[in-house]
Each structure stands twice: as C-alpha cells, then as structure tokens.
Amino acid sequence: xxxxxxxxxxxxxxxxxxxxxxxxxxxxxxxxxxxxxxxxxxxxxxxxxxxxxxxxxxxxxxxxxxxxxxxxxxxxxxxxxxxxxxxxxxxxxxxxxxxxxxxxxxxxxxxxxxxxxxxxxxxxxxxxxxxxxxxxxxxxxxxxxxxxxxxxxxxxxxxxxxxxxxxxxxxxxxxxxxxxxxxxxxxxxxxxxxxxxxxxxxxxxxxxxxxxxxxxxxxxxxxxxxxxxxxxxxxxxxxxxxxxxxxxxxxxxxxxxxxxxxxxxxxxxxxxxxxxxxxxxxxxxxxxxxxxxxxxxxxxxxxxxxxxxxxxxxxxxxxxxxxxxxxxxxxxxxxxxxxxxxxxxxxxxxxxxxxxxxxxxxxxxxxxxxxxxxxxxxxxxxxxxxxxxxxxxxxxxxxxxxxxxxxxxxxxxxxxxxxxxxxxxxxxxxxxxxxxxxxxxxxxxxxxxxxxxxxxxxxxxxxxxxxxxxxxxxxxxxxxxxxxxxxxxxxxxxxxxxxxxxxxxxxxxxxxxxxxxxxxxxxxxxxxxxxxxxxxxxxxxxxxxxxxxxxxxxxxxxxxxxxxxxxxxxxxxxxxxxxxxxxxxxxxxxxxxxxxxxxxxxxxxxxxxxxxxxxxxxxxxxxxxxxxxxxxxxxxxxxxxxxxxxxxxxxxxxxxxxxxxxxxxxxxxxxxxxxxxxxxxxxxxxxxxxxxxxxxxxxxxxxxxxxxxxxxxxxxxxxxxxxxxxxxxxxxxxxxxxxxxxxxxxxxxxxxxxxxxxxxxxxxxxxxxxxxxxxxxxxxxxxxxxxxxxxxxxxxxxxxxxxxxxxxxxxxxxxxxxxxxxxxxxxxxxxxxxxxxxxxxxxxxxxxxxxxxxxxxxxx
Amino acid sequence: xxxxxxxxxxxxxxxxxxxxxxxxxxxxxxxxxxxxxxxxxxxxxxxxxxxxxxxxxxxxxxxxxxxxxxxxxxxxxxxxxxxxxxxxxxxxxxxxxxxxxxxxxxxxxxxxx
Numbered sequence: 001x002x003x004x005x006x007x008x009x010x011x012x013x014x015x016x017x018x019x020x021x022x023x024x025x026x027x028x029x030x031x032x033x034x035x036x037x038x039x040x041x042x043x044x045x046x047x048x049x050x051x052x053x054x055x056x057x058x059x060x061x062x063x064x065x066x067x068x069x070x071x072x073x074x075x076x077x078x079x080x081x082x083x084x085x086x087x088x089x090x091x092x093x094x095x096x097x098x099x100x101x102x103x104x105x106x107x108x109x110x111x112x113x114x115x116x117x118x119x120x121x122x123x124x125x126x127x128x129x130x131x132x133x134x135x136x137x138x139x140x141x142x143x144x145x146x147x148x149x150x151x152x153x154x155x156x157x158x159x160x161x162x163x164x165x166x167x168x169x170x171x172x173x174x175x176x177x178x179x180x181x182x183x184x185x186x187x188x189x190x191x192x193x194x195x196x197x198x199x200x201x202x203x204x205x206x207x208x209x210x211x212x213x214x215x216x217x218x219x220x221x222x223x224x225x226x227x228x229x230x231x232x233x234x235x236x237x238x239x240x241x242x243x244x245x246x247x248x249x250x251x252x253x254x255x256x257x258x259x260x261x262x263x264x265x266x267x268x269x270x271x272x273x274x275x276x277x278x279x280x281x282x283x284x285x286x287x288x289x290x291x292x293x294x295x296x297x298x299x300x301x302x303x304x305x306x307x308x309x310x311x312x313x314x315x316x317x318x319x320x321x322x323x324x325x326x327x328x329x330x331x332x333x334x335x336x337x338x339x340x341x342x343x344x345x346x347x348x349x350x351x352x353x354x355x356x357x358x359x360x361x362x363x364x365x366x367x368x369x370x371x372x373x374x375x376x377x378x379x380x381x382x383x384x385x386x387x388x389x390x391x392x393x394x395x396x397x398x399x400x401x402x403x404x405x406x407x408x409x410x411x412x413x414x415x416x417x418x419x420x421x422x423x424x425x426x427x428x429x430x431x432x433x434x435x436x437x438x439x440x441x442x443x444x445x446x447x448x449x450x451x452x453x454x455x456x457x458x459x460x461x462x463x464x465x466x467x468x469x470x471x472x473x474x475x476x477x478x479x480x481x482x483x484x485x486x487x488x489x490x491x492x493x494x495x496x497x498x499x500x501x502x503x504x505x506x507x508x509x510x511x512x513x514x515x516x517x518x519x520x521x522x523x524x525x526x527x528x529x530x531x532x533x534x535x536x537x538x539x540x541x542x543x544x545x546x547x548x549x550x551x552x553x554x555x556x557x558x559x560x561x562x563x564x565x566x567x568x569x570x571x572x573x574x575x576x577x578x579x580x581x582x583x584x585x586x587x588x589x590x591x592x593x594x595x596x597x598x599x600x601x602x603x604x605x606x607x608x609x610x611x612x613x614x615x616x617x618x619x620x621x622x623x624x625x626x627x628x629x630x631x632x633x634x635x636x637x638x639x640x641x642x643x644x645x646x647x648x649x650x651x652x653x654x655x656x657x658x659x660x661x662x663x664x665x666x667x668x669x670x671x672x673x674x675x676x677x678x679x680x681x682x683x684x685x686x687x688x689x690x691x692x693x694x695x696x697x698x699x700x701x702x703x704x705x706x707x708x709x710x711x712x713x714x715x716x717x718x719x720x721x722x723x724x725x726x727x728x729x730x731x732x733x734x735x736x737x738x739x740x741x742x743x744x745x746x747x748x749x750x751x752x753x754x755x756x757x758x759x760x761x762x763x764x765x766x767x768x769x770x771x772x773x774x775x776x777x778x779x780x781x782x783x784x785x786x787x788x789x790x791x792x793x794x795x796x797x798x799x800x801x802x803x804x805x806x807x808x809x810x811x812x813x814x815x816x817x818x819x820x821x822x823x824x825x826x827x828x829x830x831x832x833x834x835x836x837x838x839x840x841x842x843x844x845x846x847x848x849x850x851x852x853x854x855x856x857x858x859x860x
Numbered sequence: 861x862x863x864x865x866x867x868x869x870x871x872x873x874x875x876x877x878x879x880x881x882x883x884x885x886x887x888x889x890x891x892x893x894x895x896x897x898x899x900x901x902x903x904x905x906x907x908x909x910x911x912x913x914x915x916x917x918x919x920x921x922x923x924x925x926x927x928x929x930x931x932x933x934x935x936x937x938x939x940x941x942x943x944x945x946x947x948x949x950x951x952x953x954x955x956x957x958x959x960x961x962x963x964x965x966x967x968x969x970x971x972x973x
Binding site for chain 2: 025026028029030032033035036037039040058059060065068069070071072073
C-alpha cells in the first residue's frame, strides 16, 4: 500500500514538471480523435466543411479538455497552487510599485514583530531546557509593591519538607572571580544546591553534575561545573579539562563536568558560566537564618496545583521561628508561588511589561499595515473589475477565483515575511544590546528555533489572509456581464469598506501614538528628577580585592587612593560601598546604610546641610559616628536637632555628626530613601570627580590599578552619568521604540489615506468637471476633498480615543508623573494626526481643484 | 490521496469498467474505445470530455499503459493496453459489478413482475 502511494506520488510529481511533454501528447491524441471523427462524418456523406464543424462541436472546448486530461496526472491542489503563484507573480510584476510598497510595509511590520517576539520569547516564554518545566514553581515574596525572589535559609529548611513538592532547589546567582595563570576575570556564577541538577533532570554533556555529596560544608574537594558556552569560550572545548583545578574567588575547585549546551542556569538574561555547590558560597549568609539571599525553585508533585503548594508553604512559613534580629517582620500571607517553567529573574521581571507593551504596539502597527494593504487591494481589484467579471462570465469558478486572489495576497505576505525575517535577524541583537546597557547584563539565547520560525510563518499567513480576504470577497461577490463589458466604478459597498479601513488605521494610530507620547513624557519627567547628587564628571571604579585581608587591604586601599588622586585631571577621590542609583546593599527597617570614605559627599555633590562630613580619622580609627540624610533627620528626630544625637545602627550606637541632602539610591521613580552614612576605610569602590570628561581617564585608572595590584581585576569602570542613564534603559528603549512605531503607523495610515483620496479624485474627475462647469470654484473643490480626509481622521480619532484610554491603563505602572488621561497629550496627538492626514489629503485635493472642466467633460 | 474523483465515477466506476473491459480484448486508442462502446449500444455513448481524462487517470494509477502506435488509417495514435495490475483489476471489477447488478435485480424484481 505504502509502496503504491509512493509510486503514485512519484509519477504525479514527475508529471508536475513534465507538463509540456504531457500537454503535447494530449493535444496530439485529441487531434487524432478529431481527424477520426471528421473522417467518420465524411463517410456518412456529410460535406467536408460541415463534417469538420460537427467534429469540432462534438469534441467541445479542446483546451479545456486538455487541461482536464492533464489534471488527471497531478494533485489538483498543488498544480493549481503553482498556477496561482505564477499568475500572482505575473500580476505583481505588472504593478511593481504596489508590490514594492506592500512587501516593504509587510517586511517592516513582520520584521519588527519578529524582532520583539524573539526577545519576548527568549526572556519570557521559552521553557527551560529541563525535564517537565511546567512542574517548576518559584517561591516569591511580595515586599511593598515589589516582588522579591529572595528567601531565607529558614524558608529553605521549612519548605524542603513540604509534601506538595518533590524537591526544592536553592540557588544564588553571583559573579565569581576566575584566576587562570595569574590573570583574573569575572564570570557569572551560579551557586546551586546539591539536589538541583537531579531535580531539574539536567545531566552533564561531559563528566558529571553537582550532587548532594559535593554540597557539604565538609566536602574536601570543591566541584565546579562549566556551562557549555563558557567551556567553549574559555577552554576551547578541551575535553581534558575534567579533573583540572580552577581558582574561583581565591579557592581551588576541581572541574567535574560540563553542562549540556542549552542549559545556562535558571535566569533568562543572566546566564551562568560556572556552577558550583551552594555551600561553597563564601559568606556569612550561609549560616544566617534571617537574611533573604536564596532563590527557591520547587518541583510540584504530579497532580498538585500551584495553589495547593502555595497554601502549604504559607502554613509552613508561620511555623518558622522568628529571630529577634530579623530586620523585616515575617508575613507568610505575602508568600506567593509562581510558575517558573520558563525561568525567573530580574531581567524577566523588569522587561516583562515593557516587552508586552511593545509587542502590543507593533501588533497594532502590523494591523494598520494590513488595513492599508486591504484598502490598496480593494482599489486594485476594482481596477481589475472588468477582468474578473469577464473571467466569471467565461466560467471561472468563484471558489477558484477566491483562492487565486488570496494566493496573491499570501504571496505578498510571504515575501514580506521573508524580508522581515532578515530585518529581525539584524535588529534583535541591536535591541538586546540596548537593553543590556543598564544595570542588568542581558544575554539570552537568540538562536534560530522552531518557535520563531513558526511565529514568522503564522504571522505572515495570518496577515496575508487578513488583508486579502476582504478585497477578494468583494471582487467575486457582485458581478454581471454588463459590468464586464462597460467600464467599472468603485461600488458604494467597496467605498464604505475602504473608508472603514482608513478609520481603523487612524484609530490604531491614535492608540500607538498616545502610548508613545505618554512614555516619552514619563521619560522626560524622569530625566528632570533631581537625584540629589551631581552625576556629571564622576568616574566610578569597582574592584573585588577578596584576596587582600586586614592590614594588606588597608595599605592597598591607601595606595590606590594615592595613585588615583595623582592622575592629572582628578579633583577628589573617595571610596564607598553603594553608588547613588546603584541600589542599596544593606537595608534595615528604618533606613539603608552606606559605608563611605572621606570626601564622598564632595565627590558625589551631595550637599552638607548641617554639622560636618566624615573624615579620614573617623574611618581609620573606626569612630562611632554617622552622617544621616535629611529624611532620616526628619523621621527620627522630628523635634530636635539631630546633631549629637545617638542612633542605633545594627545594634551599634552611633553619634550623628552631620546631615546631608537626600540622594536617590534605588530608582528615580521613588522618593529618596532614608540613608545613614558610616565611615569606612578599605578597598572596594572608588569615585573620582574629574575636571574634564571622566571617560578620558578610564585608561589611566586601569593602568594605575594594574601597577598597584595585578591580581585584582576590575569589576566595573564607568561614569556615574552612565550608571544613572542605565536606570532608564528600559524607559528609553520602550518609549523610543514605541515612538518609532507610532511614526511608522502614522506614515502608513497617511499613505493609505492619500491612496484612497487620489483614487476617488481620479474616479470623480467627471463629476468634479460638472461641478466646476456649474460654477463651483477651486476652493470649494479643494475643500470637498479635504473634508473627506478630515471626516475620516476625525472619525478615527473619535474611535481611537477610548481605545487609547483603555490600553494606556494597562501599562500605568510604566508611567511617571504623567496621567494616562493627560488632556494636553491627547489633544496634541489628535491635532498632529489631523495635521498629517490633511497634508496627505492636500495633494489629491489640489489635483481635484485643478481639473479643467472642459477636458473632464470631454473625457466623459 | 486527496485527489477529487472525476464526476460521473460511481462506486464501481462504470466508465473505468467499460474502458478496462475493452482493453481486456487488446490494445486500442481512445477514438477506437469510444467507437467500440458506441457500436455495442447507443446507451453507452461516452463523451470525449470524460474519456480522455479517464484514460490518463487510469494510466497515472498504473492500471493501463500507453505507447505510440499506428492506426488502421496509418496515422500516429496513442494505444492503451492493460498492465498486469490492470488485468487483475478487470476481473475484480467485473465480479463486483455482477454482484451489484444481482443485488439490485433482487431488489427491483418484485416491482417488475
């Protein structure tokens, strides 16, 4: 049976390409038949001419018969498809302007959609390359209005025992210093519990993975697993690395295995290069039951729902003994268990809503492009009215015609999809780089996968049907032979449809433009926010001298300060733990703590409001003094001068010696948090206030540092300006892309409007001629056409306004100091849409006004 | 496969059966087949519009095969003949046909008598 099918398929496909040969054979057969028929008629005594005519009559339409005969050879579907495609291509070649416009706008639309989709998918949707990823859940905690992914050792212990979970994998992401032959660099490290690999069902592509036996404090040999990419990058995919020693954060590890190619940890956007046992995390956090420092990933037992897991964990959380020193009160009801099948992480959370928004905006742009193409095709099919009517009159099937017209639009969308794929390939990495400029280094797997291909295919086909179906249905619906023989006019039905399409385009434009305007407004407001410090002319350097302890660390620090201060162009040098807008490392219930060296406030440009700043003596002698921010002064000492007051900082008694202005540490969106500054003298992060461009000094800083200590790698070296800028990466990317999409949308819509008005002016030339002959003046005709444009855009705006208001509510959390219903923004957008549509309408209007009545009437 | 059957082909494939039965007597060209069927009975008149597509279909199914030959009036003509597979199919189709005719006869007999 199968063999028969195969033979069958082979002959048929062969026939598909041997068309010419088969055709000549069929023609010859019919010719023979005809001759024989003629001969028979003549034998019956019929005159030769009559015999020939009768034979022809009997045979019927020879061409059609040949077609039918040939059809026997082929899969009818494939052959008509090929025929349709050929026909469609011919049609497109005849009208290259239209084809180019269509393919270009589709390419941009589909390309932009795909570019965003690839990021969207890689970051948010693609399942982790682990066993049954849909069973994975992440334990999170709602703190304030933010979701925290960090939990405590106590939580880990309590939740591990849950019978709703078949296991709990605790992990921690942290940069790790890798030293190989004297040179150090930083790699992304994942500290993973011993059960993680087994729980995830991830094996090793080389060697072994981390096991429970590795994850013991008593383990005498520390094991490290390399990610596949890191192994290839740093070790040239050398299989002999197994068993070799590697220096991580100053300790010796043995390379025990290499992870499989797809596995780069659990956080999309933050891939792990090296995976080591959790117990090797060299920190007091390891033993502290109260500090939130772990990510807890669980696997649901089969048949257990997420809600059940959450309920069980909340109950278990209440039983965890609360330590008196914990700086946050325990709130089991704020515990939330979320699906983690596609991973988790800061990048995901930060870009989830923005990417959704962009996806929505670009989908609207594609819809606008579809509407535009639909109206172009509508005009084009009414131009082909005569041809189509004639074909129907000659017996073409309507279904067949419909299929053929749809094939044409699909042809356009497939061409657009192919070009769009190329566009997406180039633009996605650019977008990713733009996103990575901020606090989060983003690295996601952008390899070509089935999901992306499926997305492109589905989008292309869907758009093709979407813009093709309406014109195609319109073309085959009302036909009459009379229409085929006379010239055809745009029917009122068609005209109404094309007006509706223009209105829809304007409405969608409104949505995209309003979104873009609000986002740009928010960005401007954020850039105007006074951060409480001066970000210009500051260079920030961070090192991780973990290998320097005690006195050697102090002398290293002194040497670095000395060397940096000696660089020409450096005005002040200071050291600190947290840079403004760089986040806060230590936060208590009442305030955040920053450990700073002398000169910090001066370097950062944070004004001293009262008392004195911290001095080198304070730091070197470890004096119990502190400087507080204005907000702490207000909140903790509302009724007296804070100077000389005592403050409990983590159990230590400090005397307030000065008050400084409020500076923002977390985000420009939130008010400055209460800060307490403590003096410290040790290596870590340095800030240099420079006279000129701080970037110019980066090379000197690196050289000086290498001179002082070759074994201390640079963790980061950038300007404070860039750091502040980095906090707005997401806002900038979203608003600029959205703005770009908006302009694009408006451009497409105005081209559509222009096309429609031009068409209707050309069509109404006779009517306009009559009007002018009857005394209408040029201004009147101009206005008549412009009124059309105005009506359409006003209708679009009226429909688009409520749509815009509804959709902007969805991303209110992205806005800053701009109301989603900001009247000025809405009015400005509406005005600019009207302006652009009037410009688009002016050209056809002028053409209408310059119609010469004599010429027009003569043509009629 | 999903290729639509040509109109006029019923469950047994009357036209196919007639063509195959003629070819079972020896090779013949399209015109000859049409004439033969017409010669047997006026009721079996076969339209050219169905005959040639049917011949090509049967050939594409591997039931018959064709070669160029010379007709009785010395013209080049395409001659069809049964393949071994076609020969088997004729027998099967004939017995199918007879069974069906017998069944239909049993159904209509009471009305006829």
